Amino acid sequence: MREIPSRPSRAIHFFDPSNAKMAAKVPAMAGTVDVLLGNLEDAIKADNKEAAREGLVTIGRETDFGTSQLWTRVNALDSPWVLDDLTRLVTEIGDKLDVVMVPKVQGAEDIHYVDRLLAQLEAKAGVQRPILVHAILETARGMANVEEICGVSPRMQGISLGPADLAADRRMKTTRVGGGHPGYLVRSDAAKTDDGYDVHGEQTPRSTYQQDLWHYTIARMVDACAMHGIFPYYGPYGDITDVVGCEDQFRNAFLLGCVGTWTLHPKQIEIAKRVFSPAPEDVEHAKRVVEAMGDGTGAVMLDGKMEDDASLKQCLVMVRLAEQLAE
Numbered sequence: 094m095r096e097i098p099s100r101p102s103r104a105i106h107f108f109d110p111s112n113a114k115m116a117a118k119v120p121a122m123a124g125t126v127d128v129l130l131g132n133l134e135d136a137i138k139a140d141n142k143e144a145a146r147e148g149l150v151t152i153g154r155e156t157d158f159g160t161s162q163l164w165t166r167v168n169a170l171d172s173p174w175v176l177d178d179l180t181r182l183v184t185e186i187g188d189k190l191d192v193v194m195v196p197k198v199q200g201a202e203d204i205h206y207v208d209r210l211l212a213q214l215e216a217k218a219g220v221q222r223p224i225l226v227h228a229i230l231e232t233a234r235g236m237a238n239v240e241e242i243c244g245v246s247p248r249m250q251g252i253s254l255g256p257a258d259l260a261a262d263r264r265m266k267t268t269r270v271g272g273g274h275p276g277y278l279v280r281s282d283a284a285k286t287d288d289g290y291d292v293h294g295e296q297t298p299r300s301t302y303q304q305d306l307w308h309y310t311i312a313r314m315v316d317a318c319a320m321h322g323i324f325p326y327y328g329p330y331g332d333i334t335d336v337v338g339c340e341d342q343f344r345n346a347f348l349l350g351c352v353g354t355w356t357l358h359p360k361q362i363e364i365a366k367r368v369f370s371p372a373p374e375d376v377e378h379a380k381r382v383v384e385a386m387g388d389g390t391g392a393v394m395l396d397g398k399m400e401d402d403a404s405l406k407q408c409l410v411m412v413r414l415a416e417q418l419a420e
């Protein structure tokens with residue numbers, strides 16, 4: 094079985110292979126972004142599904158991807174297109190394809206199906222390296238089954254959050270593609286007198302803090318991925334103009350354990366690369382802790398803070414990630 098890529102992909106950059114202008118830019122991006130993903134699913138009109146497949150086959154054949162991986166997102170397993178997507182791509186560019194992203198995964202049975210189909214197509218086409226599978230977590234049922242999905246096949250490379258579909262399936266009341274919502278907030282208490290009554294009524298200024306709508310989902314996804322040794326990713330941030338909100342959302346995901354994200358526009362690539370790489374000062378600090386901890390046992394004081402085996406392990410996560418990204 095092909096090794097799961099040990100170098101985490103910080104940016105999975107989506108392109109539309111049916112869009113000739115966009116497709117023409119792909120060869121020049123090879124080597125500059127961790128993953129180039131030819132999208133066949135949502136955002137590609139039904140009339141363009143065949144052209145998208147065709148475009149991706151051409152790009153796959155003609156492009157030297159260098160250090161970039163080539164992924165595709167196929168159509169949903171209950172769609173009329175997915176069988177042709179997989180058959181055509183594996184047969185014609187299976188040796189170039191690193192990962193197939195499968196949308197709207199509901200449970201282990203979906204990955205079993207893709208796994209067997211890929212095995213048959215790879216055997217038929219003589220593809221030597223097994224193609225890996227990445228699931229999008231974007232249904233309530235998929236969410237409930239996330240642990241079994243992560244562990245169901247050695248082909249599993251990772252999981253991404255699909256916040257738009259997941260919001261719809263869960264009947265959340267947002268119309269955005271990822272990111273926060275100004276209505277999802279907490280408000281500080283109203284000022285109270287000693288006897289517990291509000292002194293200023295409704296006029297009292299109170300602070301509000303916007304919360305991360307995706308905190309629970311990302312944390313649960315990260316746990317499931319960590320348990321099975323695969324990679325967790327944030328998904329799309331649809332407001333291309335909001336680079337600040339995008340960076341905040343990516344950073345929240347990074348701090349919670351995600352290794353990367355999708356990028357829908359070139360300006361999100363720079364944000365993803367920066368945010369999903371540990372900051373040099375954090376790596377420096379982590380190295381000092383590793384050095385100070387010597388054989389790793391006991392506890393030491395560094396800059397007034399207690400360090401022990403647990404903080405050493407956190408620091409090693411940071412140092413190893415920096416080393417992998419430098420490879």
Ligand code: GLV
Binds near residue numbers: 258259270271328
């Ligand atoms: C992505 O596919 C999403 O639904 O957010």
Ligand code: MG
Binds near residue numbers: 135196255257
């Ligand atoms: Mg989706």
